[in-house]
Amino acid sequence: MAFEFNWEGNKDRVNRLLNFIEENKNKKGVLMLILQETQELFGYLPKEILELISEKTNIPLSEMYGVATFYSQFSLVPKGENVIGVCLGTACYVKGGQEILEKIQEILGIGVAETTPDGKFSIDATRCLGACGLAPVIMINEKIYGRLTVDSVEEVINQYR
Amino acid sequence: MMTVEELRKIKEETLKHMESKLYKLDKEKIGQKATNRHVLICGGPGCYSSNVEEIKERFVEKIAEKGLENVEVSISGCFGLCESGPNIEIYPDGTFYSRIKIEDVDEIVEKHLCQNEIVERLLNEDAKKEDKILPVHQVDFYKKQEKIALRNCGIIDYNSIEEYIALDGYHALAKVLTEMDRGEVIEVMKKSNLRGRGGAGFPTGRKWETAYKYEADKKYVICNADEGDPGAFMDRSILEGDPHSVLEGMAICGYAVGSDQGYIYIRAEYPVAVKRLRTAIKQAREKGLLGKNILGTGFNFDIELRLGAGAFVCGEGTALMESIEGRRGMPRPKVERTAHKGLWGKPTIINNVETFANVAPIILKGADWFRSIGTEDSPGTKVFALGGKVKNTGLVEVPMGTTLREIIFDIGGGTVGGKKFKAVQTGGPSGGCIPEEFLDTPVDFASLSKIGSIMGSGGMIVLDESDCMVDIARFFLDFTVDESCGKCVPCREGTKRMLEILERITEGEGTPEDLDRLESLAEIITSSSLCGLGQTAANPVVSTLKYFREEYEAHVYEKRCPAGSCQALLQYFITDKCIGCTKCARNCPVSAISGKVKEKHVIDTETCIKCGACMEACPVGAIIKK
Numbered sequence A: 001m002a003f004e005f006n007w008e009g010n011k012d013r014v015n016r017l018l019n020f021i022e023e024n025k026n027k028k029g030v031l032m033l034i035l036q037e038t039q040e041l042f043g044y045l046p047k048e049i050l051e052l053i054s055e056k057t058n059i060p061l062s063e064m065y066g067v068a069t070f071y072s073q074f075s076l077v078p079k080g081e082n083v084i085g086v087c088l089g090t091a092c093y094v095k096g097g098q099e100i101l102e103k104i105q106e107i108l109g110i111g112v113a114e115t116t117p118d119g120k121f122s123i124d125a126t127r128c129l130g131a132c133g134l135a136p137v138i139m140i141n142e143k144i145y146g147r148l149t150v151d152s153v154e155e156v157i158n159q160y161r
Numbered sequence B: 001m002m003t004v005e006e007l008r009k010i011k012e013e014t015l016k017h018m019e020s021k022l023y024k025l026d027k028e029k030i031g032q033k034a035t036n037r038h039v040l041i042c043g044g045p046g047c048y049s050s051n052v053e054e055i056k057e058r059f060v061e062k063i064a065e066k067g068l069e070n071v072e073v074s075i076s077g078c079f080g081l082c083e084s085g086p087n088i089e090i091y092p093d094g095t096f097y098s099r100i101k102i103e104d105v106d107e108i109v110e111k112h113l114c115q116n117e118i119v120e121r122l123l124n125e126d127a128k129k130e131d132k133i134l135p136v137h138q139v140d141f142y143k144k145q146e147k148i149a150l151r152n153c154g155i156i157d158y159n160s161i162e163e164y165i166a167l168d169g170y171h172a173l174a175k176v177l178t179e180m181d182r183g184e185v186i187e188v189m190k191k192s193n194l195r196g197r198g199g200a201g202f203p204t205g206r207k208w209e210t211a212y213k214y215e216a217d218k219k220y221v222i223c224n225a226d227e228g229d230p231g232a233f234m235d236r237s238i239l240e241g242d243p244h245s246v247l248e249g250m251a252i253c254g255y256a257v258g259s260d261q262g263y264i265y266i267r268a269e270y271p272v273a274v275k276r277l278r279t280a281i282k283q284a285r286e287k288g289l290l291g292k293n294i295l296g297t298g299f300n301f302d303i304e305l306r307l308g309a310g311a312f313v314c315g316e317g318t319a320l321m322e323s324i325e326g327r328r329g330m331p332r333p334k335v336e337r338t339a340h341k342g343l344w345g346k347p348t349i350i351n352n353v354e355t356f357a358n359v360a361p362i363i364l365k366g367a368d369w370f371r372s373i374g375t376e377d378s379p380g381t382k383v384f385a386l387g388g389k390v391k392n393t394g395l396v397e398v399p400m401g402t403t404l405r406e407i408i409f410d411i412g413g414g415t416v417g418g419k420k421f422k423a424v425q426t427g428g429p430s431g432g433c434i435p436e437e438f439l440d441t442p443v444d445f446a447s448l449s450k451i452g453s454i455m456g457s458g459g460m461i462v463l464d465e466s467d468c469m470v471d472i473a474r475f476f477l478d479f480t481v482d483e484s485c486g487k488c489v490p491c492r493e494g495t496k497r498m499l500e501i502l503e504r505i506t507e508g509e510g511t512p513e514d515l516d517r518l519e520s521l522a523e524i525i526t527s528s529s530l531c532g533l534g535q536t537a538a539n540p541v542v543s544t545l546k547y548f549r550e551e552y553e554a555h556v557y558e559k560r561c562p563a564g565s566c567q568a569l570l571q572y573f574i575t576d577k578c579i580g581c582t583k584c585a586r587n588c589p590v591s592a593i594s595g596k597v598k599e600k601h602v603i604d605t606e607t608c609i610k611c612g613a614c615m616e617a618c619p620v621g622a623i624i625k626k
């Protein structure tokens, strides 16, 4: 994807990140903290920002890339405005989580780890969300929806259209 | 700075407002008169997602509108019975309402609180027996439970450090700091024989002693809140419902081993728990219960949160330390104990959330009390997350030694929809499937491993006759392949080969040799992997092969899935329910269905492409997959 990072539009966020780096620079094991802050601020890890972090902290890009690709929470490409996490933990799997995932893919016309063309939604297949009592479960942004059926999930998604 | 005296004062003051809800702790008192009434709303992970904040607001509004006095409303941690949430209990009478919606609030206030009249239609279904209304502690789900780790969950307001203190919170910390020397704390912990609740069951006191005896300029205490078992939420419920119990346990550990810095490594999938922990840490610092010179005793201890980023292997102690240090979370070879050389090369104690939650009660009530609960080999209780095909899904805490049958049938209410019980999976991706014949096994560390599973961290998934055991094994291997960090070959490559074989079998392409291959791969991976992830990765396969071999054989020899779950092996049949309407035949894209009007139709399974169109078209549900 050809993609130009918008420095002007992200000025505030970039400044917040720079402050965060400044405040935490001397903490041990700071790389994870910085990457998490970056993911939180921008919704993904923009290449341009990783270069900036490297400059400020002297941590080589290659090391950052190694860490970023190891953990599934980090994304190197932008995610949709609403991230739908479909739980495929054991409790949800035996209660039909897979069918819920297939239905959501059908509704949105995208696959796992993809984003709709309008940038509204992306789908993640996640591990246990800790609400197994309500299986099958999905999480949209930070809100949990449980006891879903293949028929009820469309209504939930429509609330975010 | 807080003193021990002030701690006592906070306790007394706060207890006054809590009176009637404390009846929950003292069954004798339920139903007796109290100076106030309490509407207690469950804010556990399940219920919280059902807008309980709004339900609480509505209660407060309506109670004010009616001018009722001495009625308190609060949200607490998980009650345990997620199945019927959102749940509400009203004290002093202990009435148990379930599946409450915001529209129901007015009726509860008008009838129950204003006129002392129980709203029967909202009662929990098990709170009514033969026309008698049972208070919550007599409901089957709760009868056999005993709570230590979850002692405050479902009672105190998780945002209130005062309520935690009121129930003797931070009193154990005060006791060790003012009355016990470090060696005495270690002795009590050793004598209690509290075994780690994170899975391996290592004796906590012995672990602490190792670090205690090792001289170093800096030591660390880590709480493992990575809760990686996919299908378990015990730790989450403790962290969200009673965060201070974990902080207190860590501080006591810090004092005993001589550490002034703790870390909680928590998975990022738990945003609510992260928020509540942040609040709790801030409160404890403000009250001088964390930080410098705690309770004026000169002891310093502080706690920092570190978030995981979605990697199961980071639950393994040394991988977790790598992750805190800011690297890829790959396990270290176990040359030295982490109690000698752990985080940043310093002596480090790592314990599970539930382990830490058990510490304060042991200090206050003593090792003998703790050993009086549970079994000789595994004292105390264990929290389980009961899920899958069981009626009462939720969180249960029972004395060790309780049998699987008691947990699944007496507490859990058995399977749902009249389906037959098939197996229970414990220990997640490192555990195994236990068949019906072993249901009378007591749950403790030794008994479960004897039958090919493990205690694990407490996930317990019930499977019924419609679950295919080969597919369950495939599910777990799929998980392990995804989560293997890739550092050692047996785990990285071996699990992948096993997964490929299992996929073949579930697709009907398996051969008899595949079963032998699975067995030999399992042996190699188990004996030669670097860390616990690989060493236990084959367990789901080994246990299902052992107890459900005939299911594997049906897939391989007869190309049949007895549970009717593997899509590729299913065939469509028309049962006697058929009314001969011809709809199925007209909808079949390959004309595989024949039959006369008003007579039973038949599917030619050779021609059938298993598209399912007939099943959808049938108006009477006469078509089944088998």
Ligand SMILES: Cc1cc2nc3c(=O)[nH]c(=O)nc-3n(C[C@H](O)[C@H](O)[C@H](O)COP(=O)(O)O)c2cc1C
Pocket (backbone or CB within 6 Å): B195, B196, B197, B198, B199, B200, B201, B202, B224, B225, B226, B227, B228, B229, B312, B313, B314, B315, B316, B317, B318, B350, B351, B352, B353, B355, B457, B531, B532, B533
């Ligand atoms: C692959 C793997 C994942 C693990 N995940 C967890 C976990 O999520 N939570 C946990 O407490 N222990 C986990 N453990 C166990 C830890 O390595 C360690 O034994 C435990 O945190 C020690 O605490 P305890 O003695 O209080 O149980 C895991 C182990 C392995 C090998």
Ligand code: FES
Pocket (backbone or CB within 6 Å): A087, A088, A089, A090, A091, A092, A093, A127, A128, A129, A130, A131, A132, A133, A135, A137, B230, B231, B232
């Ligand atoms: S398995 Fe889906 S929430 Fe736990």
